[in-house]
Amino acid sequence: MPRTADTLARDEQHWQGIARQFDLEPGPINLENGYFGRMTRTVAEEYQHNIHWVNRSNSVLVRQRFEQLDALQIRGQLAALLGVPDNAVALTRCASDALQSLIRNYNRLQPGDQVLVSDLEYDTVKSAMRWLARQRGVEVIEIVHPHPASFDSLVGAYTNAFQRYPRLRLMPLTYVTHRSGLVMPVQAIAAAAREHGVDIILDGAHALGQIDFDLTELGIAFAGFNLHKWIGAPLSLGFLYIHPERLQDIAPDMGEFHFPSDDVRARTPYSTPNIPALMTLPRVFEEHRAMGGAATKGARLNYLRHTWSEALRELPGVEIMTPQDPRLCCAISALRFTGHSDQQALVNRLLQDYNLFTVVRNGAGFGPCIRITPGLATPLEHMQRLIQAVTELARH
Numbered sequence: 001m002p003r004t005a006d007t008l009a010r011d012e013q014h015w016q017g018i019a020r021q022f023d024l025e026p027g028p029i030n031l032e033n034g035y036f037g038r039m040t041r042t043v044a045e046e047y048q049h050n051i052h053w054v055n056r057s058n059s060v061l062v063r064q065r066f067e068q069l070d071a072l073q074i075r076g077q078l079a080a081l082l083g084v085p086d087n088a089v090a091l092t093r094c095a096s097d098a099l100q101s102l103i104r105n106y107n108r109l110q111p112g113d114q115v116l117v118s119d120l121e122y123d124t125v126k127s128a129m130r131w132l133a134r135q136r137g138v139e140v141i142e143i144v145h146p147h148p149a150s151f152d153s154l155v156g157a158y159t160n161a162f163q164r165y166p167r168l169r170l171m172p173l174t175y176v177t178h179r180s181g182l183v184m185p186v187q188a189i190a191a192a193a194r195e196h197g198v199d200i201i202l203d204g205a206h207a208l209g210q211i212d213f214d215l216t217e218l219g220i221a222f223a224g225f226n227l228h229k230w231i232g233a234p235l236s237l238g239f240l241y242i243h244p245e246r247l248q249d250i251a252p253d254m255g256e257f258h259f260p261s262d263d264v265r266a267r268t269p270y271s272t273p274n275i276p277a278l279m280t281l282p283r284v285f286e287e288h289r290a291m292g293g294a295a296t297k298g299a300r301l302n303y304l305r306h307t308w309s310e311a312l313r314e315l316p317g318v319e320i321m322t323p324q325d326p327r328l329c330c331a332i333s334a335l336r337f338t339g340h341s342d343q344q345a346l347v348n349r350l351l352q353d354y355n356l357f358t359v360v361r362n363g364a365g366f367g368p369c370i371r372i373t374p375g376l377a378t379p380l381e382h383m384q385r386l387i388q389a390v391t392e393l394a395r396h
């Protein structure tokens with residue numbers, strides 16, 4: 001009988017086998033896998049092979065083969081992974097590029113309109129929204145989410161804002177927030193936004209590859225992603241998504257002319273991409289699927305996160321920043337030592353005394369926290385080491 005993703009998540013032997021597919025540098029235990037993901041050994045080898053191939057063949061074969069054929073097939077595979085039509089996606093260098101393109105080219109704002117940002121958005125996205133507002137004579141409404149958050153408080157923060165500010169037209173929404181790993185109730189928020197005529201640009205940087213989602217079901221028309229966090233692609237790849245029926249609401253990027261104006265690829269800056277990295281994507285998708293896709297990877301990562309966060313949730317002197325509601329949780333979570341004003345000092349102790357590598361994240365309304373992100377090569381034992389380390393540090 002096939003095992004469910006949740007049963008498989010607890011099978012250490014299975015995940016030891018997966019971990020052996022990655023080459024790991026000796027050194028601190030990496031609990032900061034949220035920055036970018038490791039490629040498997042086979043993906044890294046194929047990437048190297050492609051670097052050599054492109055370097056040898058240079059523009060002749062790239063122009064003859066890659067541009068005419070491979071690039072289109074790769075885009076088709078990406079669209080298939082998301083379950084969307086090919087003409088809804090355009091490749092970019094990263095999620096920031098995709099999100100900035102969507103924000104700067106969104107063409108439905110009129111002077112006097114309002115746009116909304118929350119404290120939990122990525123800083124680049126916040127600054128792009130503030131820039132957009134200045135350019136278009138639009139007011140930025142900034143909200144701070146209540147902490148601790150719940151499903152209802154998150155949806156309520158938006159419905160309150162929609163009622164209070166009737167001129168709101170656009171907002172970014174971060175699917176998985178990067179400071180504490182809180183997973184936003186995207187579908188419920190998108191439904192409320194639609195009722196009030198507010199468009200959403202979804203920041204899916206941390207969602208793709210660890211959350212199994214369907215953009216149409218979520219009700220999302222505009223989104224930006226990268227492929228170098230939870231999908232396992234080489235660095236420097238991302239893409240934007242525009243629902244084909246909403247293409248006219250995003251203008252071609254700064255007069256972009258290499259593609260016709262009804263082509264989604266005109267919504268990104270034209271440039272020479274990282275061709276060897278792009279050529280590696282079919283292998284990346286194959287391995288992602290072989291591991292069980294987002295459902296299986298997400299279940300494992302969630303299990304690791306759940307193990308440490310629930311063991312420490314009631315510990316005096318420690319606050320777990322994400323709620324217990326499984327709808328709001330993923331691989332990433334964060335903690336705070338409540339008796340200490342300097343969380344960086346605790347990050348230093350985790351590294352020096354316990355060999356655990358973590359980072360402080362600032363900028364959310366709830367203040368600084370220490371982000372903990374296991375990866376696909378993380379064994380359960382590393383979570384136990386974290387639990388022991390935090391328990392000992394909280395005593396002093």
Ligand SMILES: Cc1ncc(COP(=O)(O)O)c(C=O)c1O
Nearest residue numbers: 094095096097122178203205226
């Ligand atoms: C929530 C969020 N949005 C956007 C980004 C930007 O992604 P990229 O580095 O691919 O531009 C990140 C990167 O960490 C992120 O965490």
